[in-house]
Amino acid sequence: MRKRRVWPIVSGLLIFVSACTGGMFLYVANQTSDSASAAxxxxxxxxxxxxxxxxxSTHPTFRSSQTKDEFFQQMKLMDMRLxxxxPWRDRRIERGWEVxxxxxxxxxxWYNDPLELDFKLGLRKDNNQWKVEYFNGPWRIPFETGPGAWFSRIPSMQGLEDLVTDTIIDFNQAAESGDLTTFYEETSTALKINVSQIQIELAYERFVNEPIDLSIVSDMDPVFDGLPMIDRDRRGGDVFVISGYFPMEPSPLPFVLRYHSSSVDKNWKLYKFLxxxxxxxxxxMQxxxxxxxxxxxxxxxxxxDAEKSEDLQLNIR
Structure with a gap:
């Protein structure tokens, strides 16, 4: 008899919990419908x-933080397909004027970058209408990057060539002047945390004491060892590596460059370099x-050394 009395109570509790859960889901779905539609x-x-x-269509703070050209460049490089x-059941309730x-x-x-990327899309009300304030890629913290669309994407091939060439030109100007301060200040935050300016000056002392004109690389195309590799790290930010050389005369100029992108550095900046x-x-050899x-x-x-190369002797035979 007692078991029979317990079942109605348990059933009632289950119905009550289900009703509350369903009601909460319906409330969230209804409460976020306008902002979700705008998103x-x-x-x-x-x-x-x-x-x-x-x-x-974006919020005024979005447009004041990022120019139209910058936005176009970010979106075209990403080339979003889908x-x-x-799901609405996982959404959070709107917080006043933002969601x-x-x-x-x-x-x-693109290279070895994942085909799927997580993103965050923040909206804020403007004249009582929901408008996008930020659109960020993986692990980018909105309050650090600020409004705008910020994704760390490896540049196109032309963009890579320009980035590498600009790095060498900037380094050359610093070495010729004997003062690497400006060059150092333009590097990534991660580099400045780990490496001091004095360390860089000591490592590249020869370029200062025995100056050579590297500005001629502006008229050359760099030769890359292969496609750049990107490493996405939740805590350290994103890093991509590119290596190769410039076909200078009488000897080539080899390089290995690592660029870093994080919530602090919105664009790719020099991280480690050789x-x-x-x-x-x-x-x-190739x-x-x-x-x-x-x-x-x-x-x-x-x-x-051709005379000591056994492979060459075999090929000649």
Whole structure:
């Protein structure tokens, strides 16, 4: 008899909990419907390539923090294909005049970067209408990056060439002046935390004491060892590595450059770098021979000692 009396109580509790849970979900869905619609509208515009309309629809603080050209560059480089906002049951209730949504987007297949990226989309009311205030990529903290669309994307091939060339030119100007202060100040926050300016000056003392004109790289295309590699880290930010050389005469200029992007540094900035004094010693055999074909004097001994090379002797036979 007691068991029969307990069942109605348990059933009643289950019905009550289900009703409360369902009511809460309905409340969240109803309470966030307007802002969710505004979020989806913005993402649809971006997804359909209507970047002008997407930018115009954003909150005034978004547009004051990021120019139209910067926004276009970010979105075109990412080339969003599809997106999915978090299910309404996982959303958080609007906080007065602001709300944040999370989701996943499908981006262009770019180097070894994941095809899917998590994102955060924050909205704020403007004249009683919900408008996008920030659109951020993985692990970027909105209160640090501020309004705007900020994603760390490896540049296009032309962008990579420009970035590497600018780095060498800036380094050359600093070395020629004998003062690396400006060059150091323009590096990433992560580099400045780990490496002092004095350490860099000591490491590159030869470039200051034995100056060479590296400005000629502005008229050259860098030769890369391969595609850049990106490493996304939740705590340390994103880092990508690119290595190669500039085909200078009489010796090439090898380099290994690492660029860092984080919530503090919105754009790629120099993180770790190795710029070799012009030499063939740091090139692979393949790259050395490739460099040699661009030179006026094609002395094969610059890449290896032909007389001592058993491989060459075998090939001659």
């Amino acid at each position: 989806a509208s913005f993402l649809d515009l971006v997804n359909n390539g209507q970047l002008e309309a997407a930018y115009t 997106y999915a906002l978090e 944040e949504y999370r989701g996943v987007l499908h981006q262009r297949n 710029i070799q004094y012009p030499t063939t010693d740091e090139l692979t 790259h050395c021979l490739k460099w040699l074909t661009t030179q006026k004097v094609k002395d094969i001994n610059q890449c290896y």
